[in-house]
Amino acid sequence: MTSMKRKLKELLIERLKFEDMSPEDIDDDAPLFAGGLGLDSIDALEIVVMLESEFGIRVKNEGSARENFRSISALASFVERQIGEQKVRM
DSSP states (O other): OOHHHHHHHHHHHHHTTOTTOOGGGSOTTSOSBSSTTOBOHHHHHHHHHHHHHHHOOOOOOHHHHHHHTSSHHHHHHHHHHHHHHHHHHO
């Protein structure tokens, strides 16, 4: 598990109040929505807020969020790409 995946899992557990879960309980490639963790639209909004507050990343549209929030692996790739783009802009 990469450090970004672990950090995202820890943040999700904290933000979404999954007290009985540990990062190891969340499969990197399992769906976050519709099965898997069973997250809903309110949880998606919390992820958007989390990304902005923790990483300074703004999610610009729903289509982008849907694809990038598919799994922990997809979310970690998205965050790493966005952080890389932020560094290039500086």
